[in-house]
Amino acid sequence: MVAKRPKFCGWGYEGDGLTQEEREMVLARYAERFGLEGFEKFINSPLPDQVDLHASRIEIPAALADFCSAANIDRLTHTYGKSFPDYVRIYDKNFTNAPDIVAYAKSEDHVDAVLDWATGAKVAVIPFGGGSSVVGGIEPAVGGKFAGTLSLDLTSLNQILEIDKTSRAARMQGGIRCPDIENGLRPHGLTMRHFPQSFDLATLGGMIATRSGGHFATLYTHIDDFVESTRMMTPAGVMESRRLPG
Ligand SMILES: Cc1cc2nc3c(=O)[nH]c(=O)nc-3n(C[C@H](O)[C@H](O)[C@H](O)COP(=O)(O)OP(=O)(O)OC[C@H]3O[C@@H](n4cnc5c(N)ncnc54)[C@H](O)[C@@H]3O)c2cc1C
CATH class of the missing domain: 3.30.465.10 (Uridine Diphospho-n-acetylenolpyruvylglucosamine Reductase; domain 3)
Incomplete structure (x- = not known):
């Protein structure tokens, strides 16, 4: 639902990253610094399909279906920001607080429709921008008083x-x-x-x-x-x- 998807694990966009040569250089430095050969096998990034994600607790209402998703990849990429504790849990494949729904709002009407529905359905809405928070700002950790959580991705409102x-x-x-x-x-x-x-x-x-x-x-x-x-x-x-x- 987005043209260029930020990475599931790491900084930047899917497909961005080190060249093989750069990767080998970095791993060689790690090995030297920490006195540990075969570092690579310890630091392989987790992959989305390795996560045992709980089922979404709420259904996407028909009125929001055009711009909402409950697909695992959307929920996984809207769970965490970029802090060290976030990465610890990503590497641990712990996505307990994943949102139930991700809404990709493309207009103010979409935002309005989400807020209107969520208020009645007792669903917590968490605005999501670049997702670069390092203080848990976009994590849907809202306690037990809501029927579910919705991450409201606003990056298509970009004009x-x-x-x-x-x-x-x-x-x-x-x-x-x-x-x-x-x-x-x-x-x-x-x-x-x-x-x-x-x-x-x-x-x-x-x-x-x-x-x-x-x-x-x-x-x-x-x-x-x-x-x-x-x-x-x-x-x-x-x-x-x-x-x-x-
Ligand atoms: C590598 C790195 C470098 C960083 N450098 C800096 C730095 O130099 N200076 C600095 O101040 N911070 C820095 N940060 C922290 C972070 O980038 C900033 O807090 C940034 O302003 C967050 O913007 P975002 O669009 O990613 O917001 P998000 O992380 O998506 O959201 C941050 C908070 O704002 C809310 N929010 C997002 N969009 C909206 C909206 N449209 N309306 C209402 N609420 C919204 C979210 O719900 C959340 O609570 C850095 C983080 C990283 C990972």
Whole structure:
């Protein structure tokens, strides 16, 4: 359901990675550093089909079927962020908190429909941007008071809607990733000048939600230094702040 799927285990996208030559060089260094031959056989990444994933607890309602999935690969890639404890559990093939459903919202109507249904069905909704959280922000660990969990993937809401060169402002959707922000602004002689180390995957919405900090960021360090206005969809309706400059 996504054009380019981030890796199940590791940083970046499926298909990205070290060349065989680079891999051998890294493994040789590990062997030297840790005095352990045959390191490779200890660090093979787990594969999705090796995970014994529990069945989804909820059915996808017909109204959401076009953009939702309960396929194992979608649930597995929306369980964890990128912290060390996340990787420990990935290598342990422990996916106890996998979401029951993943929704790939492509419009505000989709977000609205998800929130509307989930409220009535007592399903916890967890927004998912780049999935680069290192503090458990996207893990559907919500305790026992919900009927199930839904990971709301927002990366298809990835458009720059408007560029106002005079005000040096841009209106963008929350699922846009950092490289697409810069690629979209560059032809207009603009930059957001916000470069977290998770630049490749992090999304605007995820950065605003976490108040991300950038590098090369003397003076303007955190994302909120650049945010002039936000529009948020909540289960109780839309919340929008006044747009400045007016
Ligand atoms: C290798 C690496 C380097 C990193 N470097 C930095 C760094 O330099 N600076 C820094 O600040 N952080 C860094 N981080 C942490 C992480 O990248 C940031 O917190 C980033 O802002 C998260 O963005 P994301 O799109 O991946 O959000 P996600 O991880 O997908 O989500 C983070 C939180 O935001 C919520 N959320 C996501 N999108 C939305 C949305 N549209 N609306 C509402 N809520 C939403 C999620 O539910 C979750 O709670 C790094 C992480 C890694 C793994």
